[in-house]
Amino acid sequence: MPPPARFVLDPAFDVGDVDPRLFGAFVEHLGRCVYTGIYEPGHPSADAAGLRGDVLELVRELGVSVIRYPGGNFVSAYRWEDGVGPVESRPRRLDLAWSSIETNRFGLAEFMDFLRKAGGEPMLAVNLGTRGVAEAADLIEYANHPGGTALSEQRIAHAGAEPYGVRLWALGNEMDGPWQIGHKSAQEYGRLAAGAAYAMRLVDPTAQFVVCGSSGRGMPTFGAWEAEVLQHTYDLADYVSVHAYYEEREGDRDSFLASAVDMDALIEGVVATCDHVGARLKNQKRIRLSFDEWNVWYMSKSEAQQRTWAEAPRLLEDVYSVADAVVVGSMLISLLRHADRVAIGCLAQLVNVIAPIMTEPGGPAWRQTTFYPFAQASRHGRGRVLQVHVDGPTHSTAVHGTVPLVQATAVLDDTSGHVALFAVNRSQTEAVPLQVELRGLSPQRVLEHTVLADGDPDAKNTAAAPERVEPYAAEGTALDGTVLRATLPPLSWNMIRLG
Structure with missing residues (x-):
């Protein structure tokens, strides 16, 4: 057994408070995320609105706090007007982003109803690919203005009198990417985003805005893109978006398990750029990060999928293993460790598409390993x-x-005095002892130590075996005076709670 991993916890030394929006997710009109995912009229569990009750129950269990919608690449050619009003009158369109047919049976009112039932706050993305300032201002007026104008009265006729009250708005999606419909240079996008934010805030002064950062750390314009965009939008933006996906390359699981090292560097690089621009502009405002796409995604496999003009095709339906879940856990730890600057996080996506929840049309819904x-x-x-x-x-x-073999973080609830400690062991073969010295804390006992691990690191949950992998209770974890002692199994996600 290797030597122990040690650290000290002291409430006098903190990172910052966790923003509840850190535990968000992402719903895009992509594959089966919406249709036969969250929305399937006729399913045995569906309610009168067509929302799957079994999925709603799992989303509530997942604890999602904010959901980004409707894209993603999809939004860059989306006409928001297609998704409002009587369902039978909505047009069928080509979805250029994913080579699918979009029926528009599910739109803004249906999404807001889903959120009301599932819990969580909306983050609505506006199309700055094929559309612009006028359409963005129209959307926020339709959604949020109380009444007395053509667009607000249209909402009242469609969905009732109450405004939706959407506060969080994403100004486009991955506009630096050449794959993006309406791809723009940083200067073009920065000027457009500033114009859209200015107009939208005239409609609703409470609106908060996420501007597009780089699509990934590997982009050739990474850093320079953020600097140029923020030069135009610094006074108007509240957040800059960050995206990252990771996958295991053949024969190199050790690097995959350490993916959070790259995630840390990505966060710190974007923060440095934001602060540099703020200093250059002599602006003391501090831009925070919206990490609104993150996950394990086997992109190399999905690129080989043939896309046809079908309704809700099976796209990007990765089935996740124990190893994948450990990496997702390590990414959650990275987000928490940067809670002073990362305010929003959206696991991409919520159902079926690289998701923690899977469904079968007309059949069951179940938890992937990454759910836990x-x-x-x-x-x-x-x-x-x-x-x-x-x-x-x-x-x-x-x-x-x-x-390091062990990556960890800890969150203190100052009201109850409870401490939640999250840790991963990246070793594929060795258990690692853990010793945590508690200073200024007075826990009475170990409430629980649960582990997600398996003798087969490639074990997965499927429709045939939906409970193959679940967290289990660890043995031997104990407080020895002011020292917590535990053992972290090989290739494992661990949660230890002290009360």
Whole structure:
């Protein structure tokens, strides 16, 4: 057994408070995320609005706090007017982003009804690919203005008198990407985003805006894109978006398990750029990050999928393993460890499409392995993030160099005094002892230590075996005075709660 991983927890040394929006998700009109995912009229569990009751129950269990909608690449050619009004009058359109047919049976009113039933706050994305300032201002007027104008009265006729009250708006999606419909240069996008934000805030002064950052750290314009966009939007923007996906490359699981090292560098690089622009503009406002797309995504497999003009085709339906869940857990730890600057996080996506929840049309819904780390962090990772500096064993990876075997964070609920500690062990073969010294904290006992691990790291949950992988209770975890002692199994996600 390797030497123990050690760190100290002291409430005098913290990172910052967790914004509830950190535990968000993403619903896009892509594949089966919407149709036969969250929405399937005629399903045995469906309500009168066509929403699947079994999926609603799992979304509530997952603890999602904000949902970004309707895209994603989809939004860059989307006409929001297609998704409002009587369903029977809505047009069928080609979805250029995913080579599918969009029926528009599910639109804004249906999404807001879903949120009301599932819980959570909307983040609506506006089309700045093929459309612009006027359409963005029209959408916020339709959604939020109380009444007395053509658009607000249209909403009242369609869906009732109450405004939707949407506060959080994403100004386009991945506009730096050449794959994006209406792709723009940083200057073009920055000027357009500033114009849209200005007009939208005239309609609703409470609106908050997310401007597009780079689509990924590997983009050739990474850093320079953010700097140029923020030069135009700094006074108007509240957040800048960050996106990252990771997948295991053949024969290199150690690097995959250390993906959060890259995520940390990505966050810190974007923060540095934001602060540099603020300093250059002599503006003391601090831009925060909206990490509104993140997950494990086997993109190399999805690129080989043939796309046809079909309704709700099966696209991007990755089935996740224990190893994938450990990486998702490590990414959650990275988000928490940067809670002072990362305010919003959206796991992409919510159902069927690279998702923690899977469904079959007319059939069951079940939890993927990745469901469990997210649900545990969302439920128990609320409060104040404490500083954690792990001193422990390391190992070498081909991509990320030397990395610690144990990655961890801790969240203190100042009201109850409870501490939730989240940790992953990246070693594929060795259990690692854990020793945590508690200073200024007075926990009475270990409430629980649950582990997500398996003798087969490739084990998965499927429709045939939906409970093949579940968290289990660890043994031997105990408080020895002011020292917590535990053992982290090989390749595992761990949650330890002290009360």
